[in-house]
Amino acid sequence: MADRNRLFSIEDLPSHLILEIITSGKRLSAVDLVSLELTSRTFGGSHGVYPTKFRSLVDLAAFQLCTANGIYIGMSRSSQRELFERCDRNWKRVLRFLQTVEQSSDMVHTSAGNMQITTGRYHTLLISNSSVYSCGSSLCGVLGHGPETTQCVAFTRINFPYPGNVIQVSASQNHAAFILQSGEVFTCGDNSSFCCGHRDTSRPVFRPRLVEAMKGIPCKQVAAGLNFTVFLTRQGRVYTCGTNTHGQLGHGDTQDRPNPKMVELLGGVGSVVQIAAGPSYVLAVTDNGVVYSFGSGSNFCLGHGEQQNEFQPRAIHTFKRKSIHVLRVSAGDEHVVALDSSGYVYTWGKGYCGALGHGDEIDKTLPEHLISLKSQLAVQVCARKRKTFVLVDGGSVYGFGWMGFGSLGFPDRSVSDKVMRPRILDSLKGHRVSQISTGLYHTVVVTHQGRMLGFGDNERAQLGHDTLRGCLEPTEIFIPEMEEETSLLSESR
Numbered sequence: 267m268a269d270r271n272r273l274f275s276i277e278d279l280p281s282h283l284i285l286e287i288i289t290s291g292k293r294l295s296a297v298d299l300v301s302l303e304l305t306s307r308t309f310g311g312s313h314g315v316y317p318t319k320f321r322s323l324v325d326l327a328a329f330q331l332c333t334a335n336g337i338y339i340g341m342s343r344s345s346q347r348e349l350f351e352r353c354d355r356n357w358k359r360v361l362r363f364l365q366t367v368e369q370s371s372d373m374v375h376t377s378a379g380n381m382q383i384t385t386g387r388y389h390t391l392l393i394s395n396s397s398v399y400s401c402g403s404s405l406c407g408v409l410g411h412g413p414e415t416t417q418c419v420a421f422t423r424i425n426f427p428y429p430g431n432v433i434q435v436s437a438s439q440n441h442a443a444f445i446l447q448s449g450e451v452f453t454c455g456d457n458s459s460f461c462c463g464h465r466d467t468s469r470p471v472f473r474p475r476l477v478e479a480m481k482g483i484p485c486k487q488v489a490a491g492l493n494f495t496v497f498l499t500r501q502g503r504v505y506t507c508g509t510n511t512h513g514q515l516g517h518g519d520t521q522d523r524p525n526p527k528m529v530e531l532l533g534g535v536g537s538v539v540q541i542a543a544g545p546s547y548v549l550a551v552t553d554n555g556v557v558y559s560f561g562s563g564s565n566f567c568l569g570h571g572e573q574q575n576e577f578q579p580r581a582i583h584t585f586k587r588k589s590i591h592v593l594r595v596s597a598g599d600e601h602v603v604a605l606d607s608s609g610y611v612y613t614w615g616k617g618y619c620g621a622l623g624h625g626d627e628i629d630k631t632l633p634e635h636l637i638s639l640k641s642q643l644a645v646q647v648c649a650r651k652r653k654t655f656v657l658v659d660g661g662s663v664y665g666f667g668w669m670g671f672g673s674l675g676f677p678d679r680s681v682s683d684k685v686m687r688p689r690i691l692d693s694l695k696g697h698r699v700s701q702i703s704t705g706l707y708h709t710v711v712v713t714h715q716g717r718m719l720g721f722g723d724n725e726r727a728q729l730g731h732d733t734l735r736g737c738l739e740p741t742e743i744f745i746p747e748m749e750e751e752t753s754l755l756s757e758s759r
Contacts, residue, residue, distance in 0.1 A: 294331070295375065296362035299324045303358075320357075328357035335364045336539070337593060337607070340553040345591045345607045352608050352643060363609060363645060363659060366700075367593050370646035370657070371487065371540055372434060374700040378716020385650075385705035386437030386490075388726045390421075392718070392745075396431035398424045398444060399745055402728035406440045406456035407472035415472075419732035421745040426452060426474050437705075438490035438543070444474060449484020449500060451477045459493035461508030465524035479525045480505065491543035497526055502537030504529045504550055512546045513577030514561030520577070531579050532558065544597035550579060555591030555607065557582045565600045565616040571631040584633045598649030603656070604633060609643035611636040611656055619652045619668035620686035627686075638688050639664065650704040656688060661698030661714060664688040671707040673722030677739040693739045694719070711740070718743040 303324040320326040332338050338346065338360075353359035369375065373382040379395040389402030389409060399421035400409040409415060410424040426432075430446040441455030441462055452474035453462035460468065463477040480497060483505070487498040494508030494515060505526040506515040513520055516529040532538055536552040543549075547561030547568060558579035559568040566573060569582040585592055591607040601615030601622060612633040613622040620627060623636050639656060642664070646657035653667030653674055665674045669683045675691045676683075698714040707723035719740035720729035730743045 294327075295365055296328065296358045299328050299358055299361070325357050328361045332357055332361050332364060335361070335368075336553070337364050337367060340539075340555065341591055341607050342589070344589070345555075348608045359659070363643060366645040366659070367605070370701065371594060374712060376700060376712065376714055376716035381701070381712050381716060382435060383701055383703045383710050383712050383718065384435050384437045385703040385708060385710055385728070386442065387439040387706045388728050389437060390703075390705070390708070390710055390720075390728050390730065391435045391437045391442060392421060393432050393435055394745070396433070396447075398426075398432045398435060399747070400424055400442075401730040403726040406470040408437070408440055408442050408455035410442065410454040410472070410474050413470075413472045417727060419727040419730075421730045421743070421747070423747050424474060427476070434487055436488050436490040436543075439492055441471075441490055441493075441495070443488040443490050443495055445485050445488055449486070451480050451485050451488055451497060453477055453495065456493070459509040459522065460524035461490070461493045461495050463495060463507050463524075463526050477526065479507075487541055489541045489543035489548070491548070492545040494543070494546075495526075496541050496543050496548055498538055498541045502539065502553070504532045504538050504541060506548070512562035512575050514543075514546050514548055516548060516560045516577070516579050518578045529579065535579070535581075540594055542595045542597040544602075545599055547597065549595045549597055549602065551592055551595055555585070555593070557585055557592050557595060557604065566629055566631045567597070567600065567602050567615045569602065569614050569633055582633065594647060596647045596649040598654070599651040601649055601652075601654070602633075603647040603649045603654050605644050605647045609645065609659070611639050611644050611647060613649075613654065616652075619684045621649070621652045621654055621667035623654060623666040623686075623688050625687045636688065646702065648702050648704055651706055653704060655702050655704060655709070657699055657702055661700065663691045663694050663699050663702060663711070665691055671723035671736055672738040673704060673707045673709045675709060675721050675740065681738070691740075693721070697740070710743070 373380045382393040384391050392399045401418045401421045404415045432444050433447050434445040436443045444452045454471045454474045457471050458468050462471050484500045485497050486500045489496040497505040505528050507523045507526040510520050510522045536554050538550045539553050540551040550558045560576045560579045563573040563575050592604050594605045596603050604612045614630040614633045617627045617629045643659040644656050645659050648655040656664045666685045666688050669681050672681050675693050699711045700714050701712045708728045709722050710720040720743050721737045721740050724731050724734050724736050
């Protein structure tokens with residue numbers, strides 16, 4: 267009877283059972299595994315039980331979590347080996363890379379909860395623990411607060427028609443789109459081109475409204491372009507609606523679509539895992555690392571070496587020819603930046619102001635490897651008008667291109683200066699950045715601690731400050747409603 271009631275410690279469990287506990291659910295992060303490894307010899311020692319290539323029980327767990335990761339599964343054996351070498355043959359670092367890349371176009375896990383930041387032209391949207399906040403200019407109702415709101419000088423919570431956790435958001439010039447945990451999509455803003463997916467009205471949609479046409483088709487990502495919207499379903503299919511002047515809807519014509527319609531050609535190329543929308547073009551990345559582009563060929567943004575429009579998705583052959591497995595892309599106003607499975611960065615398009623980072627202002631008609639960042643393991647890329655940011659493993663940020671009202675984050679440079687090659691943002695040292703987003707003239711980052719910092723233009727309160735017209739260096743952004751809730755919670759205790 268005494269033995270039945272005796273308490274056992276985790277060290278008493280068989281190693282295979284501990285391993286099963288660690289890997290079940292696949293929710294532990296690489297940081298969690300490091301913490302376990304430092305906790306006791308049970309996790310940190312190899313005990314001679316496992317193959318010698320694994321340093322510890324945790325190392326084996328990291329390997330198993332990597333091999334179950336969707337990104338890793340889609341990679342070729344040679345790409346997997348190259349990533350392993352790039353990560354110093356450390357499976358925990360490989361896992362951290364995979365998980366960080368997954369979060370780069372989604373929500374990031376911070377000490378303050380799950381967050382996602384996205385910047386529009388003159389506004390900013392934030393998801394914090396499933397609630398959405400917006401600030402800046404509310405042209406055509408893009409902030410989602412009703413017709414009486416023309417501007418929000420501080421982040422203000424957006425109310426939805428019924429309760430639901432928001433998991434992803436996208437901001438464009440005049441409209442916004444939101445995805446709930448259920449997979450339902452809501453939109454608001456300018457609908458004159460039917461980019462919000464509501465064909466019964468061409469008037470502005472001032473509050474988030476369910477896109478009825480996508481009901482029953484759960485989505486995992488949405489990308490808002492200039493007067494058009496791209497939807498990515500959980501099944502890896504792509505739908506588009508809105509204006510189609512340049513063929514950016516991908517249906518083989520230039521006919522506008524008031525209702526979301528599936529891009530048929532992408533249905534036969536594998537599962538699409540990420541989408542990005544430029545002003546009038548679209549990029550789609552498949553699970554086997556191929557990038558497809560369609561829409562306006564202006565500034566060589568489609569990556570085919572020419573400036574002709576593409577009315578249907580076309581694979582970028584530079585990547586296929588060189589067996590480069592692309593994981594993520596970011597569509598800027600005039601250029602594109604891509605991240606591959608080894609953490610390398612590629613840019614192409616208009617080189618004005620050094621936005622491509624190659625030390626000159628020459629246009630690149632095809633994707634070109636950014637050699638100056640070769641020693642860095644990049645985990646997120648971000649492009650907008652004439653500027654580019656690259657987030658690297660460990661939380662440092664590199665920027666290059668046009669300073670534009672200080673939106674590049676170098677307070678020692680003129681607000682109209684050019685940075686021709688990648689340069690680390692010393693102004694963010696001391697902050698481990700988890701995500702970055704940049705608008706026309708403003709930039710916002712989220713740190714691992716869940717803090718928000720912004721820099722650049724604040725003329726329309728797009729940084730969430732009610733007194734500053736601009737910030738030349740990162741300045742912390744606070745959310746009044748969240749601070750009030752925290753204060754009330756503390757008082758109730």
